[in-house]
Amino acid sequence: MDDPVRRASFSRRALLLGAGMAGTGALLAGRMAWLSLFHGDEYRLKAEGNRVQNRLVPPRRGWIVDRHGKPIAMNRPDYRLELRPADIIDAGRDLDATLIAIRQVIDISPDDELRIRDDIASQPRFMPVVVRQGLSWPEFSACNVRLATVPGVEAVQSFSRHYPEGERLAHLIGYVGAPTPEQYRAEKNPLLIYPGYRIGKDGIERHEDRRLRGSAGAARVEVTARGELVRELGTRPDKPGDTLKLTIDRDLQNYAARRLGDNSASVIVMDCQTGDVLAMVSMPAYDPNIFSTRVPAKLWNALQKDDHTPLLNKSAMGLYPPGSTFKMVSTLAALEAGIDPDEAVLCTGAYRLGSNTWHCHARRGHGGVNMHRALPLSCDTYFYAMGRRVGVDAIAAMARRLGLGQEYPLPIPGQAGGIVPDKAWKQKRYGKSWREGETLNASIGQGYIITNPLQLAVMTARLASGKAVLPRLIDDGQTPDFPSLGIPESHLAIVRQGMVDVVNAGYGTARAARSPVPDVLIAGKTGTAQVRRISMAERKRGVIRNEALPWKQRDHALFVAFAPAGAPRYAVSVILEHGIAGGRYAAPVARDVLTYLFEPERALAVLPAIEAEVAERRASRASLEQADSIAEENRRLMPSWLKLDIKPPVFEVADPDAPQPPREPE
Amino acid sequence: MDLLNGPWRRELARLPWGVVLLISAIAGFGTMVLYSAGGGSLDPWALKHGVRFAILLVGALALAMLPPERWLALAWPIYFTLLLALVGVELVGAVKGGSQRWLNLGFMEFQPSEMMKLAIILAMARYFQYVPKGYESKPDVLLPALAIIAMPVGLVMLQPDLGTALSIMFGGIVVMFLAGVRLWLFGAAIAGVGALLPVAWNLLHDYQRKRVLIFLDPESDPRGAGYHITQSKIAIGSGGLSGKGFLQGTQSHLDYLPELHTDFAFATMAEEWGLMGGLFVIILYGLVLAWGIRTAVNAGSQFQRLLALGLMSTLFFYLAINMMMVMGLAPVVGIPLPLISWGGSSMMTVMILLSLVMGVARANRPNRD
Structure with a gap:
């Protein structure tokens, strides 16, 4: 049955096949050596790059205090949820699905959603977009737990700027805000696109921004492919910004602002000998606390x-x-x-x-x-x-x-x-x-x-x-x-x-x-x-x-x-x-x-009367405005043929060249 | 007492225990890799992998006691039963509306295409056993042989499962090669396929072309399909000569490596054991294959020779494709690494495969008593 010729032929073919197998084995071994010996360093670096992430630790902004050390601008812990369009849209994920996932954890008002979509459409992709800020602690922890695996969404704890005196120092101190894309492009500082990082936008906050910024720390952390933190490998602590001491007397500034009431006015108090500006009030003003987050369009x-x-x-x-x-x-x-x-x-x-x-x-x-x-x-x-x-x-x-x-x-x-x-x-x-x-x-x-x-x-x-x-x-x-x-x-x-x-x-x-x-x-x-x-x-x-x-x-x-x-x-x-x-x-x-x-x-004693008067004027103006808006509504609804256009009178402003007319006795 | 001292002992002694030791070493190493892949825990893979191997080894040894003549007799019934099962799968799949590879037998899920990889060798060996010398390359011999290959391949392609279909085709063609079909026919076939490649390229859909291109340059799509290959290469490359150490792999433990316990188990292993670990696996399997070739060459009939070496080639196909894939030399196809990757049905296939070759070896072992 068993034919020796066939057996010999089989053996030849088997030898051929065995040689092929050995060749393939050698190829595999060679390839592996190529990867691990000759390119080992390169791949080790890549593996490290995968594993280790350098995370910025943003510096806390320096305080601004008055001449007696009372705080004028300080930091307050703030919890917010942010979204990185780059990690969602560029990675081929669905923004709607992400928003729905967020909605299951916290509410997003329709206004907020409009704003979020606006921001995503108008800003470069690398700029983070705030989903909601001022989250309560339970909301923040819920986001942390339930949104940890949603890519591109991050619950951020940071410090937000707080101005205890509000509008009374607004013009002088200014406010902080998110850096603009142009600022990031000009400076190329990764801090500027750190979620929730704020820089000075006006006043002293803007002028002295570099001093107040401090320098960022860094944390080397080990992360999984999904970005979950495994452990910290080491940290370089951040260096908070300098505390800036002003010559302003906070209480005097406060008093002057209250004394001005609803006037459109400015008061400046200086020390004649040292030049210290003790108060620099400009009223009315805005609330820098609102400006430091986001100004509603209506306001x-x-x-x-x-x-x-x-x-x-x-x-x-x-x-x-x-x-x-x-x-x-x-x-x-x-x-x-x-x-x-x-x-x-x-x-x-x-x-x-x-x-x-x-x-x-x-x-x-x-x-x-x-x-x-x-x-x-x-x-x-x-x-x-x-x-x-x-x-x-x-x-x-x-x-x-x-x-x-x-x-x-x-x-x-x-x-x-x-x-x-x-x-x-x-x-x-x-x-x-x-x-x-x-x-x-x-x-x-x-x-x-x-x-x-x-x-x-x-x-x-x-x-x-x-x-x-x-x-x-x-x-x-x-x-x-x-x-x-x-x-x-x-x-x-x-x-x-x-x-x-x-x-x-x-x-x-x-x-x-x-x-x-x-x-x-x-x-x-x-x-x-x-x-x-x-x-x-x-x-x-x-x-x-x-x-x-x-x-x-x-x-x-x-x-x-x-x-x-x-x-x-x-x-x-x-x-x-x-x-x-x-x-x-x-x-x-x-x-x-x-x-x-x-x-x-003695000075404080005059305030109640003034403030009562101001409150009264405000109330009457508010009721007038309400009446106006009703009148405006009526005018809008009125048929066009009934409308009468009455133009308000135009007054000329004096020519500076003209002779000076007499004025009322002062 | 007769049971213990009688032919049983002699029969068991004729089993190739050296190979049993080899595959036990491979499977044991696989268990360690899976232990690490599971985050340094027996759950969920390592323990089951070891137990499953132990049970299947006992089964394989029992199966190896069957003489090869029994398989010769069963070849056609097994082949046609599986062919019918493939048709059945196709019908049920059509009813359920989707790709279907499993047939529910009530007590277990059964994957006919997996078994067909072995059955094709069995059938082809059976077919060429009775082809007289010198007639192998005649058209009236070749055509039925090609039909035996084409039927299961076509059915599996319909599922669709390209990887398995290629594996079946490879097994069938290797048997034809070993049976002595003229070499120029293979040369002509390769040339023909080569000539048809550009035509096939034009017939491919854009996304299919993209897939091929990504295979050729995985870094061009680091987030998508190229991700697997890129991360796998990083894992293997970063292992260096001796690896990062047991349980110290970062690519695998931090989830950068996908499918770390199945298709990419080799990368998981290579990261922690380095080139040494890789060579260890390659050499062990090389010994197994060498034993298989020797068994085939020494076998007493054409059927046994074709069966043993055909099966060994199938095992080789598994190994080569899987390793080439994880090293970035082949596209990503779902073929696990035998005895190391997690997966019951693939392990069962491999153990049956080995048991058949062991049966051949046992039958041809000179009786020392």
């Missing part, structure tokens, strides 16, 4: 539309004509030009130059006025005459010496520089030569001249101390020593006495600002800056009282002051936008703020 629109400009830092960026608060500059310029302080000018209520008439705020005139009485009376005619004699360039030079028209080295983004006009400036700006009438306007702080409240505070501090004081916001532990202004003490004494008389003499324009604190005299100067033009026709009819005008056309009320008059320590500038009259409305604010520095209890 944002309301803030933008508000005519009280809550988004503008009026203290540093608002620009206003200084009005009569500029008269100290004119006085010093006149003294420097050698004008005798006892020389009198006759004020008849009007000052003629060429064919135009400039009016004094006192319609019947002040009679004979010398330098000592000019400031307390705020007699425009005197300054028209003196300004004309010394010329605009001398006035501008003095203004610059006192710190106007310049930006200070402060850690706030976007200071307004203002304008101190002179002949060269006009030539450059308008290509026209200076006219003498403009000198008259400039000498009483109207016309081209424009300043911001901070500059007025610095001016006052320089007048009070005689030193070239510069404001500072960050308390670095040193006491700066400023050089003298180089203005003779005798000149300054005349101006200071004039300012004392503004408040304390029987004929002064700011008798309302007299100090309630015994032994402490307040010296100050009122200003009322006009924002509209008064026509000849109106002047004949009788000028409309400011209170009867719409808010937008009322005069700005200004007041600058320092105290105690004998040994100046604090300088204040107050601006109430459209506040009608400096003496009547701005001066009492300055008085109360200064009083708070000496006798807080």
Whole structure:
């Protein structure tokens, strides 16, 4: 049966097959050696890369504290759920399924879902999107347990910024927010796309961002293919940001903000000697706590539309004509030009130059006025005459010496520089030569001249101390020593006495600002800056009282002051936008703020009445707005043929070139 | 006493105990790999794997007591029964609307295609046993042989299960090769397939082409289909010469390696035991295969020779395809590594395979008494 030939043939074939098998075996062994010996290092690295992940530990942001160490900006633990579009959409997963999985654990409101989808559509994929923040602890732990295996979804515990004073320091401190894609691209710092990481977006938070950021730590962790953490291999702790100590006095800031009520206003308090800014209030403002998370569109629109400009830092960026608060500059310029302080000018209520008439705020005139009485009376005619004699360039030079028209080295983004006009400036700006009438306007702080409240505070501090004081916001532990202004003490004494008389003499324009604190005299100067033009026709009819005008056309009320008059320590500038009259409305604010520095209890006693009034006004405005919205609804539903379009009247704003009309007595 | 001292002892002694030792060593090593794959625990795989091997080994040894002549007689009945079962699977699958590989016999799930891998060898060996020398390459001999191969292959392709179909085809063709079919016919067949490849490429769907391309360059799709191969290569490569140590594998324990206990068990092993472990497995199997070849060459009839070496080739096919796959030399097909990978039905197939070869070896062992 068994054929030897067949057997031999089989053996040959079997040998062939066996050789094939051996060859394959050798190939496999060789391949394995190739992988593990010759490329072993490379694959070991890859295996390590799989296994070990370097996780960032974001640094805690540095605190911001006031001069006494009270917190102004601090960190609070915050739980939120975040989503990384890159891990969902790019990995081919379904966003809807992910959202449904999240919904089974926590609620997502339709608004939130819209926002999430918007963000995913508009942002680059690597930017994390917040699903919900401010999760409660049970929600957070539920997310941790039940969403741990959903890829691209992460429950994050982090610290969110908290501003205990809310809007009262909003403009100065600013707020924090998520970095923009552009910032990440510019900086390439992986921290910037760390879920929940916030950087400074405005104010000091933005300017001092690098100092406050600190440096990130790192954790080497072992993770599974699904990203679950197995164990920590080692950590380098994060270095929290520096604590930033400001010169601000939190309680004073707080008081000033409350004292302003619902005014659109700015208050600045400075130390005359050191330049420390004790308070820098700009009201109304926004709540930085809301801004640091996410601003609802409705709130944002309301803030933008508000005519009280809550988004503008009026203290540093608002620009206003200084009005009569500029008269100290004119006085010093006149003294420097050698004008005798006892020389009198006759004020008849009007000052003629060429064919135009400039009016004094006192319609019947002040009679004979010398330098000592000019400031307390705020007699425009005197300054028209003196300004004309010394010329605009001398006035501008003095203004610059006192710190106007310049930006200070402060850690706030976007200071307004203002304008101190002179002949060269006009030539450059308008290509026209200076006219003498403009000198008259400039000498009483109207016309081209424009300043911001901070500059007025610095001016006052320089007048009070005689030193070239510069404001500072960050308390670095040193006491700066400023050089003298180089203005003779005798000149300054005349101006200071004039300012004392503004408040304390029987004929002064700011008798309302007299100090309630015994032994402490307040010296100050009122200003009322006009924002509209008064026509000849109106002047004949009788000028409309400011209170009867719409808010937008009322005069700005200004007041600058320092105290105690004998040994100046604090300088204040107050601006109430459209506040009608400096003496009547701005001066009492300055008085109360200064009083708070000496006798807080007495100052606090005035608050309840003011706040009650504000609350009442708010309530009535709210009811008006409600009525308006009903009226608006009715108008919308009304058939078009019944509609009457009534346009609101348009008022022109005064031409800065025009002669100065008389104003109401201050 | 007669039972103990009689022919039983002699018959048992004729079994190839050396190979039993070899496969026990392989399966024992497999148990260790599965112990590690289970996270350093007997559950869920290692213990069952060991117990299953022990039971199947006893069964295989019992089966090896059957003389090869019995298998010769049973060859056609087994082949046609399985062919019928494949048709049955196809019908039930059509009724259930989907791919169907299992036939529920009531007491157990039965996979006819798995057994067909062995039955095709049995049938082909039976067929060529009675083909006289010199007639192997005649068309009227070749055509029925091709039909014997084509029927089960076609049915399995319909399931569809490409891996098993290829395995059956490989087994059948190897038997034809061993039976002495002329070499130029194989050359012509290979040339023909080579010529048809471009045509086949054009007939493929886009996604199928993509799959082939990913196989050629797995890094081009690290998240998708290339993921398996990439991670497997990382596991093997990172093992180095001596591995990361027992239970120290990171690719496997941190779930980067997919199918770490079945198709990619070799990678799991290689990560922890390195090149040494890999060579150990390759050499053990090399010894088993060498024993198989020697058994076939020494066997007393054409049927026994073809049966033994055909089965060994099937075992080799399993081994080679699996290892090539985990090392990135072949596309990802679901073929486990015999005796090491987890899986009852594949282990049963391999044990039956070995028992048949052991039967051949036993039958041809010179009786020393």
